[in-house]
Amino acid sequence: MTAGLYVHIPFCSSRCSYCDFATGLYQSELAERYVCALVEDIRSSRYCDETVDTIYFGGGTPSLLGPSQLDRILTTLHDTFRVDAESEITLEINPGSATPEKLRTFRSLGINRASFGAQTFDDAELAKLGRSHNTADVLRTFADLRSAGFENVSFDLIAGLPGQTLAGWQRNIQQALDLGPEHLSFYLLEVHSGTPLAEHIRRGIQPAPDDDLAGVMYEWMLEQSSQAGYEHYEISNLCRHGFHSRHNVKYWTAEPYYGFGCSAHSYDGQTRRWFNHRDMLKYVQVIESGASPMVEEQQLSQADVRAEALFLGMRMMQGIDMRCYRESFGVDLRDEHSADLDRFYKAGLVEFDGDLIRLTRTGALLSNEVFAAFV
Ligand code: SF4
Numbered sequence: 382m383t384a385g386l387y388v389h390i391p392f393c394s395s396r397c398s399y400c401d402f403a404t405g406l407y408q409s410e411l412a413e414r415y416v417c418a419l420v421e422d423i424r425s426s427r428y429c430d431e432t433v434d435t436i437y438f439g440g441g442t443p444s445l446l447g448p449s450q451l452d453r454i455l456t457t458l459h460d461t462f463r464v465d466a467e468s469e470i471t472l473e474i475n476p477g478s479a480t481p482e483k484l485r486t487f488r489s490l491g492i493n494r495a496s497f498g499a500q501t502f503d504d505a506e507l508a509k510l511g512r513s514h515n516t517a518d519v520l521r522t523f524a525d526l527r528s529a530g531f532e533n534v535s536f537d538l539i540a541g542l543p544g545q546t547l548a549g550w551q552r553n554i555q556q557a558l559d560l561g562p563e564h565l566s567f568y569l570l571e572v573h574s575g576t577p578l579a580e581h582i583r584r585g586i587q588p589a590p591d592d593d594l595a596g597v598m599y600e601w602m603l604e605q606s607s608q609a610g611y612e613h614y615e616i617s618n619l620c621r622h623g624f625h626s627r628h629n630v631k632y633w634t635a636e637p638y639y640g641f642g643c644s645a646h647s648y649d650g651q652t653r654r655w656f657n658h659r660d661m662l663k664y665v666q667v668i669e670s671g672a673s674p675m676v677e678e679q680q681l682s683q684a685d686v687r688a689e690a691l692f693l694g695m696r697m698m699q700g701i702d703m704r705c706y707r708e709s710f711g712v713d714l715r716d717e718h719s720a721d722l723d724r725f726y727k728a729g730l731v732e733f734d735g736d737l738i739r740l741t742r743t744g745a746l747l748s749n750e751v752f753a754a755f756v
Contacts (some may be wrong), residue, residue: 382636382637382650383432383433383434383636384431384432384433384434384462384631384636384637384638384639384650385433385434385435385436385437385627385631385636385637385638385639386433386436386437386458386462386638386639386640386641387437387439387628387638387639387640387641387642387645387646388405388419388423388436388437388438388439388443388458388462388640388641388642388645389414389439389440389441389640389641389642389643389644389645390438390439390440390441390442390443390445390446390455390642391403391404391405391415391440391447391642391643391644392404392405392407392408392415392441392442392662393405393407393414393440393441393442393444393445393475393513394406394407394439394442394445394446394478394513394575395511395512395513396511396514397510397511398482398510398576398578398581398666399510399511399571399572399573399575399576399577399578399639400510400576401537401573401575401576402440402441402644403643403644403659403660403661404440404441404661406659407445411451411519411661411662411665411744412445412446412450412546413660414665414669415642415664415665416446416450416454417557417624417670417672417739418455418664418665418668419454419457419642420453420457420639421498421668422642422657422668422674423454423457423458423461423641424457424461425658425673426461426462426639428462428637428639428649429461429462430461430462430463431462431463432462432463432464432465433458433462433463433464433465433468433525433639434452434467434468434469434627435468435470435471435627435628435631435677436455436458436464436470436471436628436630437467437470437471437628438454438466438471438472438473438492439473439496440473440474441479441510442475442498443472443473443476443689444473444474444475444479444483444487444518445478446474446491448483448487451472451487451490451492452490455470455491458539459544464588465745466473466600467538468491469494469625469626469627469628470491470492470493470494471492471494471495471496471535471628472487472492472496473494473495473497473498474495474496474497474498474522474526474644475497475498475513475514475522475618476497476498476499476514476518476519476522476523476609477513477514477515477518477521477522478514478522479522479525480525481525481528481529483527484522484525484526484529484531485528485530486696487528487529488531490521490528490727493531493532493533494531494533494534494535494537494626495526495533495534495535496538496566497522497523497526497534497535497536497537497562498524499519499536499537499538499539499557500521500537500704501538501539501545501553502513502516502541502552502553502556502557503516503545503549503552503553503667504516506542506544506545506549507620509542509543509544509587509711510539510542510578512578513638515584519717520560521652521736523560523640529566530667532561532563532564532591533564533624535560535562535563535564535565535566535626536557536560536562536563536564536565536566537566537568537619538553538554538557538565538566538567538597538602539567539568539569539570540567540568540569540570540598540599540602541544541569541591541592541595541598542570542590543570543578543582543587543588543589543590543595543734544587544588545594545598547594547597547598547601550601551605554602554605555577555605556657558605558606558609558719563620563621564618564619564624564625564626565606565611565618565619565620566617566618566626567599567602567617567618568617569590569592569595569599570590570595572589572590579586583669585735596746600671600742600746603619603742606619607619610622612625613698614697614698614699615630615633615696615697615698616630616696616698616740616745616748624733630697631694632651632698633693633694633696633697634693634694634749635648635650635689635690635693635694636650637649637650639658640657640707642657642664643657643659643660643661643664643665643674643735644656644657644658644659644664646655650671651686651691652680652681652682652685652686653678653680653681654678654679654681655675655677655678655679655736656675656676656677657674657675657676658674658676658720659676672673683710687712687717688755688756690706690709690710691706691714691718691755692752692756694756695738695739695740695748695751695752696748697739698739698740698745699735699737699739700737700738701714701737701738702736702737703715703736703737703738704736705736718754719756720736721754721755725744725751725754729741729743729744730743730744730747730750730751731744732744
């Protein structure tokens with residue numbers, strides 16, 4: 382198993398109304414301090430010298446960083462780890478957050494995949510979400526990405542927005558498919574307490590998301606995308622052949638990944654998980670004082686490892702090989718969860734194919750119900 386690296390960049394140009402991520406508004410002085418702290422965090426990794434084959438810059442809006450800051454982080458990663466020459470290197474990019482020249486420089490630094498936060502192609506929906514971009518920005522930045530040489534672009538799309546209609550969603554999906562990105566990540570809007578969106582819904586300013594309608598949107602999107610040649614490889618992700626997110630697959634298949642930055646999580650691929658301070662300023666101050674940014678470490682029991690293998694592995698639409706599961710854990714999956722599996726099979730949520738067990742499309746939509754039984 383080869384590890385992946387995650388780097389969290391917690392800056393955004395504005396706050397979206399639904400967001401509860403560990404991010405804050407971009408300030409150039411703080412960003413510079415943060416990058417210095419990040420470089421120290423990476424250099425202190427106890428896993429230095431390991432081979433890695435994916436790097437993922439997430440956030441926040443990592444494309445707000447200057448090319449020289451990104452270059453310093455990448456150089457430190459290359460100096461600290463053995464970065465495979467064929468590595469997938471992803472940068473999350475928001476529409477309108479980078480000039481064509483900046484995108485070309487990012488590409489020349491070795492970034493070869495863009496995770497593009499389009500979200501929706503409807504200006505009114507973007508405004509309701511508090512996004513800082515409009516549809517024209519989506520189209521322009523996507524064209525700029527292509528011109529800069531990005532041949533692997535993933536679109537993020539959100540369904541189930543307050544007031545969104547099925548017809549509106551269908552227009553969104555059609556517009557995304559017409560642009561022909563290599564990858565689609567699809568999210569159902571979640572309303573997190575404490576966010577402005579939750580408050581708007583509580584006060585009746587915006588309607589609550591309609592879960593049933595979101596289900597219909599999900600089914601429609603899967604149907605259209607598969608007709609357009611996309612492979613549904615994970616509950617929320619589709620791709621053209623060979624363009625799955627190599628980094629994210631590590632999360633679902635229990636491969637090791639090492640996270641840097643505030644709130645970043647790590648896993649050694651066996652029984653150790655740990656994560657950093659969530660607060661950006663605290664993370665910077667702790668590193669500046671010479672201490673470790675790690676705030677908690679967990680030792681997983683064999684039962685924990687088995688449960689994770691099950692509910693993370695089942696996210697992949699190819700399913701879980703029950704023979705491999707038995708060889709790895711010495712337990713027969715059908716015996717271990719016979720009552721639940723029987724119930725889910727009868728409800729049409731899972732299906733069996735030789736040694737494989739996997740979610741059906743309906744099971745993918747109701748996956749939280751399935752996974753709850755395994756935790
Ligand atoms: S751009 Fe993303 S990370 Fe930043 S506030 Fe919006 S949803 Fe949150």
